[in-house]
Amino acid sequence: MASEFVLYSYFRSSASYRVRIALNLKNIPFDYRPVHLLNNGGEQHTDEYKKVNPSREVPTLVHNGKPLGQSLAIIDYLDRVKPEPRLFPEDAYERAQVIQACEIVNSGVQPLHNLRVLDLLQKRFGSDQSGRDAWTVHWIEYGMKSLETFLAPRAGLHCFGDKISAADCFVIPHLTNADRFKVSIDPYPTLSRLKGVAAKIEAFVKASPDAQPDSPQAR
Amino acid sequence: MASEFVLYSYFRSSASYRVRIALNLKNIPFDYRPVHLLNNGGEQHTDEYKKVNPSREVPTLVHNGKPLGQSLAIIDYLDRVKPEPRLFPEDAYERAQVIQACEIVNSGVQPLHNLRVLDLLQKRFGSDQSGRDAWTVHWIEYGMKSLETFLAPRAGLHCFGDKISAADCFVIPHLTNADRFKVSIDPYPTLSRLKGVAAKIEAFVKASPDAQPDSPQAR
Numbered sequence: 012m013a014s015e016f017v018l019y020s021y022f023r024s025s026a027s028y029r030v031r032i033a034l035n036l037k038n039i040p041f042d043y044r045p046v047h048l049l050n051n052g053g054e055q056h057t058d059e060y061k062k063v064n065p066s067r068e069v070p071t072l073v074h075n076g077k078p079l080g081q082s083l084a085i086i087d088y089l090d091r092v093k094p095e096p097r098l099f100p101e102d103a104y105e106r107a108q109v110i111q112a113c114e115i116v117n118s119g120v121q122p123l124h125n126l127r128v129l130d131l132l133q134k135r136f137g138s139d140q141s142g143r144d145a146w147t148v149h150w151i152e153y154g155m156k157s158l159e160t161f162l163a164p165r166a167g168l169h170c171f172g173d174k175i176s177a178a179d180c181f182v183i184p185h186l187t188n189a190d191r192f193k194v195s196i197d198p199y200p201t202l203s204r205l206k207g208v209a210a211k212i213e214a215f216v217k218a219s220p221d222a223q224p225d226s227p228q229a230r
Numbered sequence: 231m232a233s234e235f236v237l238y239s240y241f242r243s244s245a246s247y248r249v250r251i252a253l254n255l256k257n258i259p260f261d262y263r264p265v266h267l268l269n270n271g272g273e274q275h276t277d278e279y280k281k282v283n284p285s286r287e288v289p290t291l292v293h294n295g296k297p298l299g300q301s302l303a304i305i306d307y308l309d310r311v312k313p314e315p316r317l318f319p320e321d322a323y324e325r326a327q328v329i330q331a332c333e334i335v336n337s338g339v340q341p342l343h344n345l346r347v348l349d350l351l352q353k354r355f356g357s358d359q360s361g362r363d364a365w366t367v368h369w370i371e372y373g374m375k376s377l378e379t380f381l382a383p384r385a386g387l388h389c390f391g392d393k394i395s396a397a398d399c400f401v402i403p404h405l406t407n408a409d410r411f412k413v414s415i416d417p418y419p420t421l422s423r424l425k426g427v428a429a430k431i432e433a434f435v436k437a438s439p440d441a442q443p444d445s446p447q448a449r
Contacts, residue, residue, distance in 0.1 A: 066334055066338060066376045066380070068338075079323070081337070083302070083333055084326045088325070088326035091325070103307055103310035104293075108298070110302060110303035111303040114299075114303060115300070118300070119287075122338065122342060123342065131365070132355070135365065136351070136361070138354075138355060145354070157285045
């Protein structure tokens with residue numbers, strides 16, 4: 012029997028990682044369908060995949076046959092169909108601040124260093140690997156500065172006080188990206204604390220890139 | 231007496247434009263505070279502005295003294311504090327699809343050609359004006375293709391059927407950007423129709439860049 016939830020994901024995609032965290036926090040079982048963004052010219056470009064995601068991006072969540080793209084849209088949707096535990100607060104202003112934190116990552120920095128942008132840097136400006144890495148590091152640090160400033164007065168164990176919210180689903184993958192590009196977290200005491208706490212929570216650990224079936228680390 | 235709503239905005243910022251449309255659609259009066267992103271080294275970098283927006287971006291909406299950044303967070307907030315007319319549908323899946331359309335613009339393409347990215351292209355890769363314009367055009371076209379594919383089976387007079395939604399607040403400013411960079415809308419029949427309809431609706435016209443007090447066109 013087909014699962015109620017199917018997730019098209021790439022282990023290293025931080026947008027996929029956000030949705031995996033949300034699914035785990037809500038204890039929602041799902042079928043994992045890997046979409047390799049590099050192999051075979053990018054599996055997101057197949058005709059079959061374009062039918063579920065016309066933007067040819069991961070993740071796509073399929074719920075009872077209905078596809079949805081964009082991590083924020085998916086997590087907001089999950090909060091409505093499986094409300095416990097809530098990831099967006101009820102209060103309008105608290106809720107909006109959680110979305111603001113999500114967007115600092117989602118629209119503010121992560122798009123600037125995804126694969127298709129790095130490809131275009133190479134194609135248009137002849138940027139080599141080290142130039143592309145420096146570009147990525149620039150935006151990761153930009154994001155960390157914004158997040159530290161925004162979250163310092165708001166965070167407790169998690170981004171907003173001691174309660175996990177959608178913001179944690181966005182911020183933790185950003186910090187994993189920082190790790191991957193050897194950006195030090197030391198100048199950011201709030202982010203360091205959030206990272207340490209999340210590292211001990213199974214929903215975050217199970218969602219991490221290296222724990223996915225399509226990771227080269229998973230053997 | 232201070233207004234209930236204050237909007238920090240830059241006439242040409244498409245994220246500010248989205249929020250101006252939403253405020254107009256809901257008939258919410260607001261104080262307009264221009265933040266010039268180029269003059270004086272960028273007015274978004276002043277200490278005063280950083281207090282309302284730690285990411286140093288426009289727009290910021292201040293409601294009864296409480297600041298909020300990020301266009302999607304602001305429009306979702308407005309939909310809660312001033313629910314009529316609703317910009318996000320009640321139904322969970324319809325709502326998520328509206329957010330998905332917003333994000334195709336908000337995180338999918340617009341961040342890739344904003345001012346700070348173009349500045350870094352110049353600084354890191356010595357990109358001249360024509361190289362930066364070609365970069366911008368690439369992403370505007372990328373967004374138009376994604377939007378046309380996603381919206382064609384969903385749109386009527388507006389992005390989702392004949393009812394205005396938050397998606398229209400995001401898509402119309404994207405089409406205005408296309409105009410500015412002389413990207414032809416002709417290959418996109420759905421987007422052409424949406425643009426023609428919105429051009430006759432006062433809430434969209436009043437929100438356009440050239441209609442703002444800080445536009446050089448406003449004399």
